[in-house]
Amino acid sequence: MTRDDDARAILDGVGGPANIAGLTHCSTRLRFTLADDAKADLDALKALPGVITAVRSGSQTQVVIGNDVVSVYNAVEKQRKGVPAAGGSGVGGTGAAGGSAGGGADARRGFSWKRFGSAVMDFIVSVFTPIVPAIAGAGIFKSLLVGAGALGWLPTDSTSYQLLSVIPDAVFAFLPILVAYTAAKKLNVNRPLALGVVAFLLFANFSTLVNQDGGAALFGLQVQAVNYNSQVFPSILAVLALWPLERFFTKISPGPIRVFFVPFMCYLIVAPLLMLVLGPLGFWLGSLLTGAMIGLYNTLGWVAVAILAALLPLIISVGMHKAFIPPTLATMAATGKDSFYLVASLGHNLGEAGAMFAVALRTRSIRLRATAIPAGISALFGITEPAIYGVTLQNRKVLLSVMAGAFAGGAYLGLTVVSAFALVGPGLASFTMFVDALNPMNIVNAAIGAVIALAVSFVITLVVWKDSTSPTVRAERELALAEGESDTVSAEPTPATTPAAAAAAGTSTVLAPLSGSVIPLAEVADPVFSGGILGDGVAIVPTAGGVRAPFAGTVTSLLDSKHAIGVTSDDGVEVLIHVGIDTVKLDGAPFTAHVAQGDRVEAVQLLVEADLDAIREAGYDTTTPVIVTNSDRFAVEALAAGEIVASAPLARTTTKELAHGAA
Structure with a gap:
């Protein structure tokens, strides 16, 4: 087959040129965004010569080519030229659907909950992930400071303590600014403009006006007195409003006045809208999520923590744990602590660590041991993805052991009402997140719950683990035998x-x-x-x-x-x-x-x-x-x-x- 034949076969496999809403490539694969994912035949694509495999990842269909990806991409683009896209618009060679008044394939993609959910999760991850280090660092700083005060090393009424407290407190107070920046970056909105629109929410003069006797009104409309410190949703709503407006005014304004006209119109429309509607709406949304988290915890108590801890391996494996970040942020902003998600994460993290160390101790597979040991250490420090993807999900008995350990640890943590005071992955390095000046037993109970989770998962894995039942080890043996090599599942390297x-x-x-x-x-x-x-x-x-x-x-x-x-x-x-x-x-x-x-x-x-x-x-x-x-x-x-x-x-x-x- 020629390269053109390959390109035609790939186009047929993804549902034809008219089904392509976007196409890019990286160093090894073609990345298709399709109008209708159901039209792509992954099995047919995998069977094509020159195609290593085909996978669906999020909203993309990816065709893995390898080193020849550039030449294949060029051939596919050549085949696409002049072929009408969905809705009758032409498709050029840039990889995007052409645009007539009716829009191309990208504009006419049918709604699906899967695509909507993927877009929402992508937005949440893009907005909140970049600010987690700032929040986590500030939270640990604050917890260490509280610990030093509780132990009498640094008196809480001293000027030094009060000055140092300003550092982490400012991070949370100006959280709306951080969120405005990351949301604007995600949506490609002018970052300084977004910060400028949101800034008045934290301006002392604004707070003074709306909190005075009788409040304040804008053209006769009452402005609600809301404390926007540490709030995230008002900023997100403001940037979402800026997103189409900035594009619209950029498109219609003449070049010579665009530099001041566009931001002026954005301020004129979005800032009052934020003051009267979006700000209170965002505050209400944050309060709703906080109430939901606290309500679930208050209703089910320790059971909620235990169940969430046990389910986290499955939740993390599909990326849905990111959805817990906004409500956890809102809860911490409202109450200063979290007794649900972060506490459950402690039970799960240590459960993963215990299982990994047991696998490393029991298996005779050199390769599996080399995977389990660093994965266990990583889980001890709050990062569980290496353990989940490398071992847990590949071995059913390990998964059940982790869930049992996490449930046991989560149950103890819930029963003793342990709380976290910093938004960071719970682990050895971040354990000061459980320091509570008003309750010295909080960190003690956190440590006991962590040990329970680790010990239970370790013991169960130690008892139930068998190399003969591990898909990972079986595949390793089969590969070694197929290649004529000796069995690699042994305590010592073979002569070969x-x-x-x-x-x-x-x-x-x-x-x-x-x-x-x-x-x-x-x-x-x-x-x-x-x-x-x-x-x-x-x-x-x-x-x-x-x-x-x-x-x-x-x-x-x-x-x-x-x-x-x-x-x-x-x-x-x-x-x-x-x-x-x-x-x-x-x-x-x-x-x-x-x-x-x-x-x-x-x-x-x-x-x-x-x-x-x-x-x-x-x-x-x-x-x-x-x-x-x-x-x-x-x-x-x-x-x-x-x-x-x-x-x-x-x-x-x-x-x-x-x-x-x-x-």
Whole structure:
């Protein structure tokens, strides 16, 4: 088949050109936004030559191609040119549906609750995730300060204590400004304009006017006296109102006056609307969510905490835990504490840790142990995704053990009415979030509940775990036997995997392209990478953004987005370094390339610099898969785990024919 034939087959597989509302590509896959997802035939796409796999992720249908993605993308775009889109509008070569008065496919996509839910979750994540570090840091600062006061180390009536208290208190007081910024960034609204519109809510003169005797009225309409400190929903509603207005006035205003006319009209319309309607409405919405959270807790008590803790592995696996952030923020703003979601999270986090350590102790699989130990440590510190995706969801008995431990720990935490005072993932590093100056037993009970969750899940996993019932271990054995290798599920490496045997087989070394923490590829929160679809390898959670050559060779792939780079060694090993997950959407903004496609590079030469802070602020995961994309030719063996520095040995590759011959 020619490349044009491939493109036509892919277009047929996604429901035809008229079904395409948008098309982009990253370093390995075509990303389709379709008018009707049901028209895409994933099985047919997977069966096409040149297509590695096809997956549906959120609102996108992704066709994984590999290194040839650019040429396939160009061929698909060539086929799309001149083909009418849904509604009769033409589709150009930019990947977006063309627009007549009736709109293209994108504008005419039918409503579905799934698509609506996906859009809402994406908005929530984009608005709240970037501000969590600021809130979490301020919360821990405050809890440490309260602890120092309770222990008498720093008297609460001292000037030093009061001055230090101002630092975290200001973060929460000006939370509406932080939310206005992230919401404006998500919706591509002018950020200073959004901040300016929202700022009056926190202005002392405004508070004085509306709180005076008799209140205040705007053109005869009473302005409600509301304390907007720490509120998030008024800012969100204000930015949602700005979103269409700014575009409308930008479109209709003449160029010479646009710079002042657009913001003037936005102030004129949105600010009074915020003062009279949107502000009180947002405050009511926050109060409603707070009441719902507190009401559920008051109705079910400790049972609610225990049930939520037990269900969190499933809730987190589909990303729905992000929906708890707004009501938890609202609850903490109203009451200064949370006794539900964060407390349940403590039980779940420690339950995951206990199960991981038991799996590591019981399994004879070297690879599974290498996954479980760092995942358990990560869960101890409040990050459970590596455990959930790497082990828990793949093994039913582990999932049930985690749920049992989380339920037991959550029940104790609920019965003793433990409360959290900082919005941060509960774990060892953040345990001061449970310091309560009025109740010294709060942190003691939190510790007891955490130990219960860890111990129960550890013991149950220890009892029920069997390598023979683990899908992960069975697949590992089957793969080893299919490739003619000895069983890798053993306490010691077999002779075929010793360094001496590997050297005899003829190997080459892949150096770490970044400094950071090495994790198994299975822990990457992207099914294409974690499933090994693009090839074998490992991933690095980077601590520095300098991406260096893993060996001497040639740059064979470097997209305009600069988030991923492919290098081929002189021995023919093809390595893809993909900085972050879904970072193609950043359009290259946080990346600086120091080489070009086709350049000859030496080992450890600087290839790309990534601004990790900017990537995180944009709400993206910085985890960087390092993959041997031609794993059909080369066996890959990880050489490192845990912390690593750039240029240290990361993996060993062996030509499969030589490896099998040596075996």
